[in-house]
Amino acid sequence: MANDSYTAENMKDDFEIPDEVLPLVLAHPRLLPGETRDEFYLMLELMFSTILPDTELEWLTTIDLAWLQWEIQRYRRWKNAIIMSNRTAAVESVLCRTHEGAAMSGAMSMIRAESKMHAREMSINPNAHRDVRAKLESHGYDTDAINAAAFVRSLVPLATIEKFLSSARHQVMMTLREVGLRREFERRAREAMKRIDTNQTPPEEAEQTEA
Amino acid sequence: MTSTRKAAANKRNASLSTGPRTLGGKQRSSLNSYRHGLATPIAKHTSAAVNIDRLATVLAAYSNDYWRIEKARVVAESHFDLARIRVARAEVLWRVGGFENCVGDELDQALSALEKIARYEQRTRSKLRGSLEAMLDP
Numbered sequence: 001m002a003n004d005s006y007t008a009e010n011m012k013d014d015f016e017i018p019d020e021v022l023p024l025v026l027a028h029p030r031l032l033p034g035e036t037r038d039e040f041y042l043m044l045e046l047m048f049s050t051i052l053p054d055t056e057l058e059w060l061t062t063i064d065l066a067w068l069q070w071e072i073q074r075y076r077r078w079k080n081a082i083i084m085s086n087r088t089a090a091v092e093s094v095l096c097r098t099h100e101g102a103a104m105s106g107a108m109s110m111i112r113a114e115s116k117m118h119a120r121e122m123s124i125n126p127n128a129h130r131d132v133r134a135k136l137e138s139h140g141y142d143t144d145a146i147n148a149a150a151f152v153r154s155l156v157p158l159a160t161i162e163k164f165l166s167s168a169r170h171q172v173m174m175t176l177r178e179v180g181l182r183r184e185f186e187r188r189a190r191e192a193m194k195r196i197d198t199n200q201t202p203p204e205e206a207e208q209t210e211a
Numbered sequence: 212m213t214s215t216r217k218a219a220a221n222k223r224n225a226s227l228s229t230g231p232r233t234l235g236g237k238q239r240s241s242l243n244s245y246r247h248g249l250a251t252p253i254a255k256h257t258s259a260a261v262n263i264d265r266l267a268t269v270l271a272a273y274s275n276d277y278w279r280i281e282k283a284r285v286v287a288e289s290h291f292d293l294a295r296i297r298v299a300r301a302e303v304l305w306r307v308g309g310f311e312n313c314v315g316d317e318l319d320q321a322l323s324a325l326e327k328i329a330r331y332e333q334r335t336r337s338k339l340r341g342s343l344e345a346m347l348d349p
Contacts, residue, residue, distance in 0.1 A: 020266040030301035
């Protein structure tokens with residue numbers, strides 16, 4: 001390869017992808033922030049070189065499998081991102097509640113703005129605002145308590161994403177089984193046809209005849 | 212009862228608002244209820260239809276058997292449909308800002324849109340499975 005990026009065109013040269021299947025391989029993925037095209041095509045290449053599809057149906061199944069895997073990775077990243085976002089929101093809420101001026105009337109908007117700023121800074125830099133962190137711990141909000149609060153906040157979206165995730169995993173299992181069954185079917189079919197061509201009897205039957 | 216004068220005025224006013232008249236306006240308003248386009252059969256997309264035909268012919272192993280061709284067509288359609296579903300799903304995730312903006316109403320809307328898309332995927336996959344089983348049956 002001339003450069004480091006692996007593309008669908010490289011893949012076309014490396015594997016004998018049937019022309020009819022090519023539009024599905026060449027369709028560029030819509031990437032999200034943090035994803036790269038190279039990453040996607042390297043995963044696709046790994047799938048192709050491991051499964052070694054040889055019929056059009058197997059090619060289709062392999063592409064589907066690769067996409068399911070890509071989506072599973074996406075859901076996992078999304079789950080982490082949701083927990084992290086809610087962690088910031090949980091810190092913000094706790095900071096609001098434990099603020100010295102929380103009882104003062106009219107101070108809430110300022111406290112909220114300050115808490116939001118501190119929470120955001122603390123999420124970017126874990127070492128920021130050590131005093132604020134110490135204050136939170138003195139009120140009983142240690143890392144575990146904040147993580148638990150973040151998890152509770154994320155529960156509904158996490159449950160939905162988990163549903164998508166388990167559906168994708170189920171599809172992967174089904175597809176893998178299909179690939180396996182088809183390969184096995186093909187192998188047996190080839191063997192049977194070879195035997196018919198050479199007029200051989202299966203080994204078990206041959207033993208019985210000899211006996 | 213409505214007077215004749217009032218009825219005539221209503222008729223006159225109604226004729227002023229009968230929707231877009233220019234070609235551009237008609238094209239724009241034709242997309243008013245467009246959400247993700249997954250309800251339209253994939254074979255109706257000209258570009259996809261050509262690819263589906265080619266793939267179905269190969270999957271049917273150039274057979275003349277009507278049922279085999281039909282099943283192969285469903286398999287080919289399902290695979291192109293799945294590709295379209297993946298694009299729609301990525302579009303939703305992209306609109307919500309990837310994984311940057313993961314709280315609030317935007318997240319709820321994205322999850323609800325993804326659930327709707329998942330229903331289309333389930334339907335397509337069950338169609339695909341049925342046809343695959345029928346094709347693999349000796």
